[in-house]
Amino acid sequence: MKQISLLGSTGSIGVSTLDVVARNSDKFEICGLAAGRNADQFVEQVKQFKPKVASLFDRSKEAEVRERLAGLDVELIFGEEGPVKVATWTECDLVVSGIVGSAGLVPALSAIEAGKNLALANKETLVVAGELVLKAAQDKNVAIIPIDSEHSAILQAMNGEKKEQVRKIILTASGGPFRTFTREQMEHVTVEQALNHPNWSMGNKITIDSATMMNKGLEYIEAKWLFGLDTRVEVIIHAQSIIHSMIEFVDTSIMAQLGIPDMRVPIAYALSYPDRLDCELPSLDWSQLSRLDFEPPDYEKFPCLKLAMDALDAGQTLPTVLNAANEIAVQAFLDELISFKEIPEIIRMAMQNHKSRPVTHLEDVLEADRWTREEARKLISVAH
């Protein structure tokens, strides 16, 4: 029985992970749960999955939650130290991190340092601290298994293959809801439009990242860390999100992973890796699927994608700045403080104003992250 600690249990990845665990209760058990502010859902999850440890970020709900869970054999933790405790719980075999944003970094690093294998949906962990995280994983000999459908596809395409025979990674992108928008239409994008992703049902932050294509930029950086910085990564737009990504090998053969766009598939793969779980999910229906489309990305219409590539090229603290500025800008857009097209502008200015430095300790990352958030907030308030 594999013991799982789940971080971000009430988010989109968390809920899907619990669905997979519930369907495979003969194989997996939840030993730890960490949630943010959704106390009601947290209470229900603790009741259903009976973890040994459970944490809620929101301290204000402590009294209420303790009362509702009275009598259950579970260690309850409130406040920000919770995720790290859950991630390093002694009995845990695998930590699934579905925390949104750079808040996922410290718990993920703690899990690795405690020798836990890590199933990672939180792409910011690698984006902001790829070097530190990979070094720690190597030192502790733990596996980092990606949950992102794209990186899961790449991992699957690497099955039984040799790293030195990879010619390039082909990262597919849906293009988001504005793929067919003209530049003029993009001037007047609303929050509602941006939250309406054509293929995937996800949380708000990642849905906006898909609309700006920053999501693909973050995945580009993540892919480089996971599969080697010197690996060529090409981005192509594939509107239907059926091919989740591909690898081309030295013999020109391309291995692709395809399927219905359902996060439970890569989650199940991460939980059972390197085995596959019988998912009882519907197969791709070829009688309904008549075509798959491909087009090159438009870097001018989606400047965030290019900014991410530039940040990785520049290295040092720049990817951290990119990510933090993006988090602040996306929240400001969701709060209707800035327009859609100001998101890349804020990020670009933050990157320009930043004094880049090498990343040797976690503190370098956290310091750059703090500086950027303040800078991005300033840029937003100056502009409005």
Place this chain on the structure above:
Amino acid sequence: MKQISLLGSTGSIGVSTLDVVARNSDKFEICGLAAGRNADQFVEQVKQFKPKVASLFDRSKEAEVRERLAGLDVELIFGEEGPVKVATWTECDLVVSGIVGSAGLVPALSAIEAGKNLALANKETLVVAGELVLKAAQDKNVAIIPIDSEHSAILQAMNGEKKEQVRKIILTASGGPFRTFTREQMEHVTVEQALNHPNWSMGNKITIDSATMMNKGLEYIEAKWLFGLDTRVEVIIHAQSIIHSMIEFVDTSIMAQLGIPDMRVPIAYALSYPDRLDCELPSLDWSQLSRLDFEPPDYEKFPCLKLAMDALDAGQTLPTVLNAANEIAVQAFLDELISFKEIPEIIRMAMQNHKSRPVTHLEDVLEADRWTREEARKLISVAH
């Protein structure tokens, strides 16, 4: 240095195999060559690749060929015993069989019985004697590595995977030159039209088989033998021949192999399996590829596909009958003795008139093959 015996050296597969060997002369050497009737090309190949043994089926060219190759250190054989000698040559590590039709069976079986690994482009070997061939390969512990692009794709998709986690094989088919023809148009198909395959450049027999979709039927039977008779195999039409085939696993994930339609890719894979060769072939150009299309096969328009599935279901000598009747009917069509739509009619009648029996020895297969050829010729002459 891997020593290769090549059967069918002047055919389409043979020529492509020699191209791959020539590009990788640090890894492969041709120790044996077997050709049919093309003496000129045979002489050139022997001069270039300097095999230790070489055979030509056409005895009438013996004197001329011996004279043109005088002075070369090569054992020359003429007549029908040649392919078996080449296939069982002591130094040979891998036999590549690119012989067309059921003539490939005996040399392939001889190679296996001599303990040689077999790279198999001749699909008839498995179609007419799957059970015998697989049993022999198991007894001798030799690998059968498919060269057909579809079966190579399936082999690649199986890399690092477990057989018991396969849900189904998805065999892609181009649909051939008549995919978009109406049934009426199909009544008046000419030899020239049938020889004009949209994607692949191949020999005449296989090109006609692609036009009738018997080729996909033979591949269906071959896939069942190679990957397990109880494996579900679904055929889908994919006009561009970019996805060469796929496997769906129990978790609904589908692994696909894609690439340019060039037989040198699966040939290189078979030669270097399980490694990959740096092919110096052009990559698939995603800036040129804008879509991939899929549709279900039309079994009424292409009865040969259904006949093949029926023959495998019936088992015993029926697949042998299917194949032999098809060979005779295709030749009759190429000779303009019968029309295109009579090809499946001849095959169906031969299958109906045949008294099926179990296959326990090679002789059962050869006897059914002989009976069918005679029967098919009779059916053709009666009808015209």
